[in-house]
Each structure stands twice: as structure tokens, then as C-alpha cells.
Amino acid sequence: MEVLDNYLGLSDDYNYTYDFLPTHEEVVFQHKPTCLKESMCVSLIVITAVIFLLGFCGNALVIWISVFRMKRTVNTTWYVSLAISDFVFCAFLPFSITYMAMEDWIFGRFMCKFTSSVMFINMFSSIFLLVVISMDRCVSVMFPVWAQNQRTVKKASLVVVLAWLLGIIMSLPSMIFRDVGSHLGKTVCFNNYTSLTSQKFVAGSRFIAGFIVPLIIIIVCYSIIICRLRINRMTKSSKPFKVMSALIVAFFICWMPYHVFVLLELNHQNYDYKTLTTGLQLGTSLAAANSFLNPVLYVFMGNDFKHKFKSCVLSRMENAMGEEGRTISRYLSRSSSVDGRASTHI
Template sequence: MEDFLYEDYANYTYDEDAAPHEEPVFQHRSACTRDALCVSLLVITAAVFVLGFCGNGLVIWISGFKMKKTVNTTWYLSLAISDFIFCAFLPFSVAYMFMERWIFGYFLCKFFSSVLFLNMFSSIFLLAIISVDRCVSVVFPVWAQNHRTVRKASVIVALAWLLAVGLSLPSAVFRDVQNQMGRTVCYNNYTSHRQSHQIVVLSRFVAGFVVPFFVISVCYSVIILKLRGNRMTKSSKPFKVMTALIATFFVCWLPYHVFVLLELNHQRYGRYVLSVGLQVGTCLAAANSFLNPVLYVFMGNDFQQRCKSSLLSKMENALGEDGRTTSRYLSRSSSVDARASTHI
């Protein structure tokens, strides 16, 4: 994610005396195949690409073309599109990691990074939106039943994407290509805007992690307390699923943001530490794109009971539950129709 130039955190150089465009005196050769960590990350990233591309593509096909449009399918379709686009661009990252040089030109350097950050933010915002929607449906079932509409959900999704576009613009502005020690690199050029690096990183951390994680944690905590307060709730599955959602978001995104923040003061930390940290953090962040359909779709209620049906039938049933999971725990104590779309 953060620039996909893991081995060279000095991309954020402010040395105005540097001569980045001098002709190289030797030809750079990739050493990735001789590095166990690099090979491992290549394999993991390739696996994320295959699983995420296929999994999210299947969700898009089912929720977008095989099912009636509902609020839930609107959330899932938008989330799947975001993760699908992210995974579709991962081969560029794999090629860059393997060759340790950028061969796709100036335009794709800017476009590639911008698209990745666009989908990073849109995916995270949609996860937060889904959490708020579920919380409102549980705490205010009457209001949710009367006001949750596909049109309003579509407007919210559009606003989330617009905000994501705004936050991804710095990648297009500061991304650059240069020849460096015998290789072409795609990097962030903050030489003329020394404070921009700090502003961009901090804004990404706050908008892309702190606020969404707070919203997700609060919403699912409220749902858990609501369900635990209901004496008719006997199954522990909702609590396990929601705990998994929070833990997955935290584990996938925290390491990435930690090392990006450490990079702001890279003089205090070893080159190897930052390099490895950025590689591992980026890989974990990418893994979130194929874990989303698993957690938000495939873990739908009664999934195990549908094992005899086809894969497409399973997904269609899971996506179309439209709130039956949480309502099952609340229906005996609520006078409201349990079809308030509180799917967990």
C-alpha cells in the first residue's frame, strides 16, 4: 500500500543536493528470489490476489446480478467492488516487488498508487458504514425499518467514495518516477513540500484507521451489550463473529500505519527495520481485501446448514439474509417485525 517500494524508505528524501537523474554506472539486478522474506511476500500477495479477485468477483456477480437490490446487498456490492479493484491492481505490486524496478511508466505510477489508496479508504469507510447500519438496526429497529432504503444507502455509498477520492489525491500529486542506482523507481517526491509528508501520513492515519476503528469498535460493542442483555440470546456465534470483525480490522491495518508513522522520523530507526515493517504491514493490509467477503458474507447465519447446496446458492442465501441473524435473537423480546435487516 504505502508506495510499494518497501526496500527503500529513503524515497522520502529531502536532500536537495541529491542528483536522482544521473545516469547509473551499473545495471541493477533483482535479488528478490534470493531473499526468503521477499519470496514469502510475493507468494502471499499472489494468494491474496487470487482469493480476493475470485471471492469479491463472485460477491459482485451474486449481489449485483442475481439478487434483488436491498440495503444489505448495496453495502456488500460496494465493499466487494472496492476490494475487487484493489485486488485487480495487485499484479503491478507483485511485478514491482519481483523486479525491484518500475517498468510501467509515469502515468501508471501515479494512477496505480491513487487507485490503491482510493480503494483502501473506500473499503474502510464501507466497513464503518456497515457497522453503523447494524448498530442502528439493533438499537432502533422501528426507525430502521421505516427509514432504511436502498436509495439512502446508495447516497451514503456515493459520499463515502467521494471522500475516498479526496483522500487519495495526494498520491497523484506527489507520486513520481526517477532513475536511481541503475533502476527506475516509483516513489513519493516530497522534496519541494517538506511538511506535506507529515500532513498526508497523519491524515491517512486519522481518517483511515483511528476514526473507522473507533466507529467499528463502538458499534459492535453496543450490539454485543444489546444481545447480552437479551435473555433469549443463547448462541455465542454473534459475539464471535463481531469479535473477529474488530480483531481482523485491527490486525490488518495497525502494523501498516505504525510503520508509516515511524517512517516520518526514519533517521532514528534502522533501514532494515522500516523496510521489513513496511513489507509485512502492507501485506497484512492487502489481506484485508480477501478477508472482507469471508467475514461479512460467507459467515452468514445458517451457512453450515447450507453445505449441501451449491456455492452460488450459499452466497445468495448468505447475502440475502437481510437481517435474519440478529433478529433471530431479538424477535422474542421485540414487538417489531424482525426483518429490520440486522444481519451479522
């Protein structure tokens, strides 16, 4: 079974395996899912389910804390946007989990295109936002007075909208080339490229625009920041950068294997099929894991998020315990009064 074409809508799905026209025999062929009998497929389902639960709940918590418990600033605007991107990504993972388990796409052509597009919107919007944040940090260090006067929440929100629009534009190939077809009695959701040239163009543009160029810009920005901090000996000012640095490192570690194996897939005839399949499976799993790593980094590395998280959790526990205590005391007072009345009657 080709698990690859079932996973997340991110991979190029070995398009060459679908260069055929469905025959009458394939239409009447009775498909029987075998995923739950294979350890690799079951592992992928479990991993994806864990990513969904952690990412969905974690990013929802980050959004709630940022919006309702923290003062709205330029920094919180960046982080809320990243959390929303990851939250939307995780919200669509159940479609992929169902597809992997059933080995049959039951959601129709539109959702085949739409779910894949959402995955890439998440990838591009996240990396574009990380680039914007890196440039924002660089400008703040190089021109602190100007940045203090010009950095506003309204302008940051406009930049976020532009980053999302650019991410949507870059994800259009998924809406164009993603398609459904019948294969051995099952409906598959795959990339129906018209030619190898179009496949190379899509893979190359994603690699350049979603990885190489952002990496270069971020490295340049952080090199300037580090040099500036060393020159001015601004040791205290370097603390706010640790969360951002961790987010950037996590993003590139999580997405690099995916891009590498997608590029290797373009010359699939030169590589072992099993190696490419396993590599893309692990690469897409690691890429999806980035969506739940971000809220973890917020909580454990960001002092503001850590403080707000602890205060929120503790206040909820105190309220719950206080409510329970008040309920018990009311119960005991009622019981004592009943016992008093009962002793009087006796």
C-alpha cells in the first residue's frame, strides 16, 4: 500500500503512480483497507492524532491567552497570527487521519483541493511571518527610536494580512493540481500534474519561496542583530529574542527534511522507492509536528506566556476548589440543620 498518497496532502504523492486511466475492472474492484494491519500506517495515524490534539488545544490556549489575558502589542500580534495559522492547520488534520485509516477519500474533490491548500497556507504564512518578525527585530535593534515611533498594532495587523494573502497565492497550485481519481476500487486524493515540468516548477517554487529565501533573510537579520548587541553590549536586550530564535530553528528543522525528499522525488528513478516513501512519511510527520511545537515554546520559553499560563491555570484550579469548598460547606450546614431538627423531633 502507498501510505504516502494518504498523508496530510503535503507530499507530491508519487504522481507517476497515477499516470493511467481507470478501467472498468478498477471501478468494480472491492477495496479493503489494510492500514490498521500495518505498523507503519498505524504509527502515522497515532502520531497525527497526537499532533492534532496537542496542536489544536495548545494553539487555542495561546490564542485565548494572547487575546484575552495579555495587552495587545506588536509582538502579541505576531504570535497570535502564528498560533491561528497552526490552529487552522491542526483543525484539518482529522481529514487526513480519516483518509489514512480508510485509504479512501470520501470528502469529494473540493475538500481534496481545499485541505491540501490549507496545509500549504499554514507553511507559507508561518515562514512569511517569521521573516517579518526577524526583520522587525532587526529594525528595532538598528533604529530603536524610529521603531518605537513607527511600530504600531495597526501596521502590524496590515503586515499580517499581507503575509496571509501571499501565503494563499503560493498555495494556489494545490487548488489547481490536486484532484481525485479511482484506483483499484478506492478514491484517491493526489497531485494530478499535467507534466513533469509543472511538478518541478511547483516543488522548486515551494522550496525557494518557502525555505531558501526566508532562510537567507532570517540569517542576515539575526547576524545584524547579534553584531549590534555585541557592539553595544546590550546583554539584557537579547532576552526577548530567545523565543523567536527557538521558533525559527524549530520551523527549519521540521520542514527541511520534507523539502529535501520532495526534491529527491523529482528524480525518483535514481532512488530506492522504499527510501523515498519512508523519508517523505517522516518528513511530513516532522513538518506537521511544528504546529504543536510553537505553543510549547511559548509556554516554556516566554516569560509573559509562562506567567499568564500559570496564573490562568492556578486561578481556574483555585476557583474550582473554592467552589467545591463552598458547596461542601453549604452541604454540611444544611446537614447540621437537618440533624438539629431531627434531634428536636426525637
